Amino acid sequence: MTANEALFDYALRLGxxxxxxxxxxxxxxxxxxxxxxxxxLTNVALDLIGQAMxxxxxxxxxxxxxxDADKLAFHRDATKYRNCLLVExxxxxxxxxxxxxxxxxxxxxxxxxxxxxxxxxxxAEIAAKALxxxxxxxxxAAEWVIRLGDGTEESHERMKxxxxxxxxxxxxxxxxxxxxxxxxxxxxAVDPAKLxxxxxxxxxxxxxxxxxxxxxxxxxxxGGRKGRHSEHLGHLLAEMQFLPRAxxxxxx
Amino acid sequence: MTWRDRVMDVLSRVADPEIPVVSxxxxxxxxxxxxxxxxxxxxxxxxxxxxxxxxxxxxxxALDDAALNDVKIEMALSPPWTxxxxxxxxxxxxxxxxxxxPPKGSGAPGLKNAQPATCPRCGxxxxxxxSRFGSTPCKALWQCETCREPFDRFKCH
Ligand SMILES: [Zn+2]
Numbered sequence: 001m002t003a004n005e006a007l008f009d010y011a012l013r014l015g016x017x018x019x020x021x022x023x024x025x026x027x028x029x030x031x032x033x034x035x036x037x038x039x040x041l042t043n044v045a046l047d048l049i050g051q052a053m054x055x056x057x058x059x060x061x062x063x064x065x066x067x068d069a070d071k072l073a074f075h076r077d078a079t080k081y082r083n084c085l086l087v088e089x090x091x092x093x094x095x096x097x098x099x100x101x102x103x104x105x106x107x108x109x110x111x112x113x114x115x116x117x118x119x120x121x122x123x124a125e126i127a128a129k130a131l132x133x134x135x136x137x138x139x140x141a142a143e144w145v146i147r148l149g150d151g152t153e154e155s156h157e158r159m160k161x162x163x164x165x166x167x168x169x170x171x172x173x174x175x176x177x178x179x180x181x182x183x184x185x186x187x188x189a190v191d192p193a194k195l196x197x198x199x200x201x202x203x204x205x206x207x208x209x210x211x212x213x214x215x216x217x218x219x220x221x222x223g224g225r226k227g228r229h230s231e232h233l234g235h236l237l238a239e240m241q242f243l244p245r246a247x248x249x250x251x252x
Numbered sequence: 253m254t255w256r257d258r259v260m261d262v263l264s265r266v267a268d269p270e271i272p273v274v275s276x277x278x279x280x281x282x283x284x285x286x287x288x289x290x291x292x293x294x295x296x297x298x299x300x301x302x303x304x305x306x307x308x309x310x311x312x313x314a315l316d317d318a319a320l321n322d323v324k325i326e327m328a329l330s331p332p333w334t335x336x337x338x339x340x341x342x343x344x345x346x347x348x349x350x351x352x353x354p355p356k357g358s359g360a361p362g363l364k365n366a367q368p369a370t371c372p373r374c375g376x377x378x379x380x381x382x383s384r385f386g387s388t389p390c391k392a393l394w395q396c397e398t399c400r401e402p403f404d405r406f407k408c409h
Contacts, residue, residue, distance in 0.1 A: 036383035036393065043385035050300025054329070125330035129299055132332055132409055140384060 006179040008062045009082060010189050011123070012072070013177075013225060014111075015055030016083035019073055020233070021104060022048035023240050024091055033094055040140065044101070047133040054126045074244035078233045085224040086169035088233040092162065095148055095155065099162030102141035106202045107173045109138045110195040119187035142206045149210025156211070164215050171220030174199075255320070256285045259292055262318045269306040270388050273349040276307060280337025283328055291324040295333050297409070298389040335409045347372050352379075352394065352405040369405045371396035381405075 001009070025045035032038035056069035067075075086104060091097045112134055115127035148159040174192045176184065183189035207214055223229070243250065253261070264277045276282050276294070283293040294311065296304045308325060315323050335354040338346075343353035352369040369379045376398035383393040384407070391404040 036385075039387070039393075040383060040385040043389055046300040046302070046389055047298060048300070050296075050298060054299055122329075125332075126299075129329060129332040132334075133298060136384065136407075 001179045003182060004062060004064075006183050007120070007188065008059050009177070009179060010183055011055050011059035011062060013082040013084075015052045015059055015069075015072070016081050017087055017104075017108075018048040018055065019052035020081070020083045020236065021087040021100075022046070022052060023236055024087065024089075025097075025101075027091055028097065037094075041097070044137050044140070047130075047137070051126070051130045051133070054129070058122050058126065070244070074241045078229050078237055079227040081224075081227065081229065081233060081237070083224055083229075083233075084169065084172045085221060085230055086166060086173065088224070088230060088236060089166070089169070090232055092165065093158060095158030096162035096165055098141060098144045098148065099159065099166050101137065102145050102206070103163075103166055103170060103173075105134055105138040105141050107195060107199055109134045110198040110202075111190055111192075113198075114190040114194065117187075118190070123188065138202070142202070145206050145212070146210040149207070149212040159210065160212060160215075163212065167215045168218045168221045171217070172222040172224060175222060175225075177225050255290065255323075258318065259285050259315070259320060259323055262314050262320065263292065263311065266307075266310050266314045269303045269310065271346070271349065271351065273345045274338075274342045276311065278339050278342030278345060280335075280339065280342070281307070281333060286326070289324055290322055291326045293326045293328050295328045297333050301389050303388075333409070335406060338406070346406060350403060351391065352403060354406045354408045369394050369403075371399060371401065372403055373401050374399040 022045040025041045025048070028041040029038060032041055052073070053069045056072045060067040060069060060072055086100060089100065091100075109131065112127040112131040116124050116131060118124040118127065145159060148155040150156070151159075174196050176192050180189050180191075184191045203214070260277065260282075263282050264275050266276045268274050268276060268279055279297070281294050281297060283295055285292050292311070292315075294307070308327075311325055315321065315325075336356060338353065346353040347370075350372045352372050355367055368377045370377050371379055374396060376396055378397040379394050380397060381392060382395050382402065386393040386404055386407075390407055390409070392407045393402060394405045395402045
């Protein structure tokens with residue numbers, strides 16, 4: 001893999017994470033427990049779409065084959081997607097959705113914080129912009145984890161179950177790809193292993209307040225970064241990509 | 253009037269599509285005017301703000317209508333937009349329109365929305381946050397405990 005291909009793959013991964021999670025959150029539109037929650041989840045989705053557009057747009061420029069953010073989002077098959085498995089999982093109930101959001105936004109906040117110091121100027125600029133949004137997302141998710149965890153018996157159980165379900169996908173977030181070594185060495189990419197400590201610290205603080213016990217890590221499931229996805233991604237893409245695939249010349 | 257002054261004059265009359273009482277200059281999304289090539293530099297508020305495309309085309313039309321067709325529009329990503337860039341005039345217009353403006357210096361992490369908002373209807377500071385995410389990416393939903401009216405607050409960012 002050339003340096004350029006590695007950078008393309010890296011930007012693609014960051015963009016795909018944001019895009020796929022935004023699509024999942026959009027599914028809550030009209031279905032959330034309260035209208036404020038509905039607005040909240042779709043606002044987070046909107047921020048993530050914006051981040052995906054910046055990151056995929058950059059990936060397309062790096063690749064230099066004339067693909068823009070739309071082309072990469074709508075005209076790529078599941079095996080070409082590089083998002084982590086966490087973000088493509090079905091929403092489940094509200095507790096499970098919040099567990100996923102907490103895990104992802106806490107990770108993404110630590111990631112963007114590091115990435116603002118990237119030697120790649122564009123990645124650093126995108127991270128600085130996105131970080132301000134992601135801090136809101138992480139705070140929001142933490143507040144919900146506390147509210148549900150330290151709420152009723154029912155809400156506590158659902159919050160606990162949500163984390164237990166998602167725990168198998170956590171490891172992947174902190175695993176580097178072989179091609180990353182050169183990017184990390186050059187100060188372009190963030191070494192994901194470095195993000196584990198701030199993630200664990202945020203987790204411990206929120207869980208203590210939420211009266212939740214840290215789940216044991218089960219055998220992790222990985223593969224998303226290599227294009228090996230769960231069956232759920234194909235279904236998600238079928239819905240997301242239908243219009244531009246069926247009517248490739250359609251314009252806004 | 254120099255061409256720069258003319259450009260700024262035109263832009264000061266381009267309204268934000270979602271909050272039409274404030275201009276794109278009031279909101280601090282016009283970052284400057286550059287020579288060679290002649291261009292205005294603008295930035296987005298939130299990266300996913302759906303108004304961005306409308307703002308860009310509104311600015312294009314306003315410049316063209318003022319015979320400033322040769323002035324290009326350049327998007328800047330950095331430094332990231334902050335509510336500290338909303339002008340004093342812009343803050344007053346927001347308040348009068350019924351949207352509590354963000355306090356100055358509130359963009360820094362840790363200070364986010366910590367201070368109570370002043371109710372734009374009755375001036376009470378006995379207010380509470382209902383939802384941090386509101387009708388647009390830049391606004392939160394608040395309620396006044398004194399007059400009971402719900403209102404939008406510009407999110408500190
Ligand atoms: Zn009031």
